[in-house]
Amino acid sequence: MLAVHFDQPGGAENLYLKEVAKPCPKEGEVLLKVAASALNRADLLQRQGQYDPPPGTSSILGLEASGHVVELGPGCQGHWKIGDSAMALLPGGGQAQYVTVPEELLMPIPEGLTLPQAAAIPEAWLTAFQLLHLLGHVQAGEFVLIHAGSSGVGTAAIQLTQIAGAIPLVTAGSEHKLQMAEKLGAAAGFNYKEEDFSEATLRFTKGAGVDLILDCIGGSYWEKNVNCLALDGRWILYGLIGGGDVSGPLLSKLLFKRGNLIASLLRSRNKKYKQTLVKTFTEQILPHFSKNSPQRLLPVLDRVYPVTDIQAAHKYMEANRNVGKIVLELPQ
Structure with missing residues (x-):
């Protein structure tokens, strides 16, 4: 072959x-x-x-x-x-x-x-599903900040956040990407090249911050992530596009917010975990891809x-x- x-x-x-x-x-x-x-x-x-x-x-x-x-x-x-x-x-x-x-x-x-x-x-949507539900325990009405909102995982996460009754916010690097994210259902989008997304997020949430962050960027975003994380919020790290090094008081700032930092990779998970994930996704989410679904994904x-x-x-x-x-x- x-x-x-x-x-x-x-x-x-x-x-x-x-x-x-x-x-x-x-x-x-x-x-x-x-x-x-x-x-x-x-x-x-x-x-x-x-x-x-x-x-x-x-x-x-x-x-x-x-x-x-x-x-x-x-x-x-x-x-x-x-x-x-x-x-x-x-x-x-x-x-x-x-x-x-x-x-x-x-x-x-x-x-x-x-x-x-x-x-x-499979890879993008199962990743987004496990980040939101298995790890993030997303709840209706919560604010979810999705970095790289126009990526495969990002475009999946926007739609899955909406299905869960939560409110998706995204970051992206161009107006075109932000417009696409908003067409998919993002409540707001922030161009990280032109503004401080953490300050824009706090303004949008009236100072409360976001309950859940899906982060594939890593090191370069840590301070802004913690800044806009709500009290008792969950920050899920699943990639390091922005590097893996951290310089500064990450732990004290995270402790002050009582924040949860969760790291996750899907590829290296064992077969049993993936079987459970695929089964749950097939039962709960796959029907929404049907052309007859009222909330079509x-x-x-x-x-x-x-x-x-x-x-x-x-x-x-x-x-x-x-x-x-x-x-x-x-x-x-």
């Missing part, structure tokens, strides 16, 4: 398509013929040599994919049959023509969604590239130009 490959860590120019062995499904796994796979920031970090895949998993890039079941491994429980369309949460391996998936980590594709749209759901796609343009796709993401997801289509 063809798969995205790089021989040594570095820039996007190191990426190319290589013929590699097709995987065989093991106990309880299915083989998915991949139609599309979305790009994630983790793919860029892995290509740069900064984020190794979990031990025992595929070194091929790609944390989410959509396609069709073509083979059932031994011990499968009959949830899936050959020919079924499905989307999958993966620890790696999605940017290839075939990938093996534990059957419990597959999800049906909601009616009315295309395969490229479905490929944009939709993945936001920015661009769809053929996988042969993998270098261009990485460069586009690195330039922070995308609003929503970048999707790769695999040859069929």
Whole structure:
């Protein structure tokens, strides 16, 4: 099969398509013929040599994919049959023509969604769902500040916050991105390049601050995050785009707010955690993607590239130009 490959860590120019062995499904796994796979920031970090895949998993890039079941491994429980369309949460391996998936980590594709749209759901939407609900325990009426509001996770989190009855606020770096976030349901958006988002957040919340922060930025935002965090608020860190170093009285300021700082990664979670997450998401959230849902959720796609343009796709993401997801289509 063809798969995205790089021989040594570095820039996007190191990426190319290589013929590699097709995987065989093991106990309880299915083989998915991949139609599309979305790009994630983790793919860029892995290509740069900064984020190794979990031990025992595929070194091929790609944390989410959509396609069709073509083979059932031994011990499968009959949830899936050959020919079924499905989307999958993966620890790696999605940017290839075939990938093996534990059957419990597959999800049906909601009616009315295309395969490229479905490929944009698993990693981003499951991440946003676990941040808001499993870790953040979001409640109706709460203020939620979502950094990188126009990213894949950000556009998912805006919609999921609304479904939960909470109030989404976002940060982004351009007027275009803020307008898109507000179209998706953000109550307010703040351009971090032009204003202090913490002061703007405090003005919007009339001094109360936000109850929950979803933060993929990290070090460079710590002081502003604590400044606009409400008393007893929850700050969930799930990325370090702005660096991992902190200089200053973080702990004393957080203690003064009685704040909760929670760190989370999804890729390295164990199989049981991911199974529970996928099951809960499938039952509670997936029905809202149906075209008949009164509160319809939709993945936001920015661009769809053929996988042969993998270098261009990485460069586009690195330039922070995308609003929503970048999707790769695999040859069929």
